Amino acid sequence: xxxxxxxxVLRESETDSINETDGTDETDSDTDVLLIEKRRGLGEGWYNxxxxxxxxxxxxxxxxxxxxxxxxxxxxxxxxxxxxxELTFLLDEEIHTVCHVFRTTEFAGEPRPxxxxxxxxxxxxxxxxxxxxxxxxxxxxxxxxxxxxAGEFHFAGGPPLDEAAFVDHELEWGVSFESR
Numbered sequence: 662x663x664x665x666x667x668x669x670v671l672r673e674s675e676t677d678s679i680n681e682t683d684g685t686d687e688t689d690s691d692t693d694v695l696l697i698e699k700r701r702g703l704g705e706g707w708y709n710x711x712x713x714x715x716x717x718x719x720x721x722x723x724x725x726x727x728x729x730x731x732x733x734x735x736x737x738x739x740x741x742x743x744x745x746x747e748l749t750f751l752l753d754e755e756i757h758t759v760c761h762v763f764r765t766t767e768f769a770g771e772p773r774p775x776x777x778x779x780x781x782x783x784x785x786x787x788x789x790x791x792x793x794x795x796x797x798x799x800x801x802x803x804x805x806x807x808x809x810x811a812g813e814f815h816f817a818g819g820p821p822l823d824e825a826a827f828v829d830h831e832l833e834w835g836v837s838f839e840s841r
Contacts, residue, residue: 662756662757662758662759663714663757663758663759664714664715664721664758664759664760664761665712665713665714665715665724665758665759665760665761666712666713666715666721666724666725666728666760666761666762666763667709667710667711667712667725667760667761667762667763668710668711668712668725668726668728668729668737668742668763668764668765669694669695669710669745669762669763669764669765669801669804669805670694670695670710670711670729670735670737670764670765670766670768671692671693671694671695671764671765671766671785671805672692672693672695672766672782673691673692673693673766674691674692674693674782674784691784691785691786692784692785692805693782693783693784693785694710694782694783694785694788694805695710695711695733695735695772695780695781695782695783696708696709696710696780696781696783696788696789697709697710697711697732697733697777697778697779697780697781698778698779698781699777699778700775700776700777700778700779701776701777702777703821703822703823704794704823705823706792707792707793707794707823708781708788708789708792708793709793709794709797710762711725711728711729711732711733711735711778711780712724712725712728712729712732712760713728713731713732721744721761721763721841722739722742722763722841723739724761725737725739725742725761725763726738726739726742729768731775731777732775732777732778732780733772733773733774733775733778733780734770734771734772734773734775735768735769735770735771735772736768736769736770737765737767737768737769738767741765741767741768742763742764742765743763743764743765744761744762744763744809744838744841745762745763745764745804745808745809745810745838746760746761746762746800746804746809746810746811746812746836746838747759747760747761747762747811747812747836747838748760748762748796748800748810748811748812748813748814749812749813749814750814750816750822751813751814751815751816752816752817752819752820752822752825753816753817753818753819753825754815757816757819757822758822761841762804762810764804764805785805785806788801788802788805794823795827796812796814796827796830799812799830799832800812800832803834808834808835809834809835809836809837809838810832810833810834810836811832811833811836812830812831812832812833813830813831814827814829814830815827815828815829815830816828
């Protein structure tokens with residue numbers, strides 16, 4: 662079994678627009694999420710949040726901080742990460758991966774590309790779910806909206822997981838992860 666993390670970094674963005682009623686300038690505030698286009702490994706070419714496998718002796722929080730720094734160059738303090746989800750992925754009815762999902766609005770630095778990832782800020786309303794894992798469209802909108810989730814996702818016909826068929830899922834929303 663693989664234990665991994667995903668970290669969704671959010672920021673407020675402001676866009677200028679013209680009020681169609683009276684022609685005045687307006688500033689709209691929207692939320693962007695930092696996604697990466699994977700450059701290698703599982704899910705290569707697809708979008709997701711920064712993240713990866715836990716190293717020996719590492720906590721999920723420590724992994725999310727390390728992977729975000731390595732993949733996109735952002736610094737995040739472990740204490741500002743909000744535990745937003747725990748996702749279990751089964752391949753041919755055996756647990757393949759348990760993924761700890763975090764989100765934060767607090768970070769330092771500017772995203773930069775790495776050998777592993779090309780980062781891109783995207784409006785939350787424009788997340789490219791058609792270029793992501795098939796299950797992401799089921800749980801990620803809720804996580805980006807501030808909810809918590811526990812999920813189980815069933816894939817068949819693998820390995821590898823990114824070539825297996827998505828066949829079923831179970832989701833539980835509003836889960837308390839206080840001890841995490």
